[in-house]
Amino acid sequence: MALASGLAAGPATLGGRYRSEFPIFRDRIYLNTCSLGALGDRTRRKVAEFLDLWQARGAAAWYDVWWEALGDLRARYGKIVGAGPGEIALAPSVSVAVAGVASALDYAARPRVVVTSLDFPTVAYQWLAKQTQGVEVVVVESPDQVSVPVEAIARAVNDRTALVVTSHVYFTSGAIQDIAAVASVAHRHGALCLIDAYQSVGQVPVDAAATGADFLIAGGLKWLLGGTGIVFCYIRQELARRLAPTVAGWFGHREQFAFEPRSLEFHDDARRFEMGTPSLAAIYAQLGGLEYIEELGVPAIRRITGALVEDLVARAQEQGLRPKVAPTAATRSAIVMLPAADPPAAVGHLAAGGIVADARPGHVRLSPFFYNLQEDHVAALERLASHRDH
Numbered sequence: 001m002a003l004a005s006g007l008a009a010g011p012a013t014l015g016g017r018y019r020s021e022f023p024i025f026r027d028r029i030y031l032n033t034c035s036l037g038a039l040g041d042r043t044r045r046k047v048a049e050f051l052d053l054w055q056a057r058g059a060a061a062w063y064d065v066w067w068e069a070l071g072d073l074r075a076r077y078g079k080i081v082g083a084g085p086g087e088i089a090l091a092p093s094v095s096v097a098v099a100g101v102a103s104a105l106d107y108a109a110r111p112r113v114v115v116t117s118l119d120f121p122t123v124a125y126q127w128l129a130k131q132t133q134g135v136e137v138v139v140v141e142s143p144d145q146v147s148v149p150v151e152a153i154a155r156a157v158n159d160r161t162a163l164v165v166t167s168h169v170y171f172t173s174g175a176i177q178d179i180a181a182v183a184s185v186a187h188r189h190g191a192l193c194l195i196d197a198y199q200s201v202g203q204v205p206v207d208a209a210a211t212g213a214d215f216l217i218a219g220g221l222k223w224l225l226g227g228t229g230i231v232f233c234y235i236r237q238e239l240a241r242r243l244a245p246t247v248a249g250w251f252g253h254r255e256q257f258a259f260e261p262r263s264l265e266f267h268d269d270a271r272r273f274e275m276g277t278p279s280l281a282a283i284y285a286q287l288g289g290l291e292y293i294e295e296l297g298v299p300a301i302r303r304i305t306g307a308l309v310e311d312l313v314a315r316a317q318e319q320g321l322r323p324k325v326a327p328t329a330a331t332r333s334a335i336v337m338l339p340a341a342d343p344p345a346a347v348g349h350l351a352a353g354g355i356v357a358d359a360r361p362g363h364v365r366l367s368p369f370f371y372n373l374q375e376d377h378v379a380a381l382e383r384l385a386s387h388r389d390h
Helices: 002-007 012-016 041-063 065-080 094-103 121-128 150-156 179-188 237-242 280-296 298-318 343-352 374-389
Strands: 088-091 112-116 136-140 161-167 192-196 215-219 231-235 336-339 358-360 363-366
Touching: 041 065, 041 280, 065 088, 065 231, 065 280, 088 094, 094 121, 094 192, 094 215, 094 231, 112 121, 112 150, 121 136, 121 161, 136 150, 150 161, 150 179, 161 179, 179 192, 231 237, 280 298, 298 336, 298 374, 343 358, 343 363, 343 374, 363 374
Parallel strands: 112 136, 112 161, 161 192, 192 215
Antiparallel strands: 088 231, 215 231, 336 363, 358 363
């Protein structure tokens, strides 16, 4: 097939240079970055650096290197999404970051929050938990279980809407949403817009300011190769100075080392949304993972994964499968859903053959990244075919 033959000398070879830095490939094929990014040697070394500092200096390391590491990470996260460090707050999970945003909104005149049926449910849960306080959650359905038309979201938004929430890349299909259009819909009604970009930042170029999003959340777990326990929340500069969360921690205090329990004076930037002491092991892991993303650049990563995905989709279709993906290459991310009668059994069959993938209802989920090669998904498709024939 033409696309497959072109891949050998195409952009996928760029990522192949890094493959040896990800030890998991020594004895298996990894196609599950959308669940957890593979561990790289640079990430391991950064975590070892943190442990060495902890051993050698103990708490004294806070006063210079560890404090600087937090600032470094905010700045580097900001560069990935075109934002300044003052627009970035660190958090241990998307749930915590979203909870901070949710606590800062006034629902008295605007009780409605609009989400979609394809979003990861932790987003909706924040506002479903507030229904007893009068918050009204509207879930916009997907007509095809692949994407949600912006027009459908627009029909759910009115002048009583406080917030419109959706994903940049839907974890359920890999489809890329037009988040600039979603933000525009929200703003026409005076509402704010929050984007869950956990499945996009690192594999799809993102310019937070250009999208018009008021909040954008992503983190290390998946495409930024930082593992668990570290995310960031971009908050548009004007909002970062104005909104006041009603859940708080000492890292959000402007004078946190004054240890004053009688008053709470927030930082005048996004740091006001930070809460407790961050996990430094997670901070260092993310600093190591970002080295790969920064060195390659997200546009180059997008070219690599785009070529791999198009080849994977074409080969799956040749096998008679009907991948659940967006209709065009421009709206497809590096998440490919392959129909399966028994997804957990199919994933187990892949695992027995040394191939790591994931299961979702009705589908096996494959997610190639820059360290993958064409031969990875070819092997996965062959293994899946043998399972179907069995």
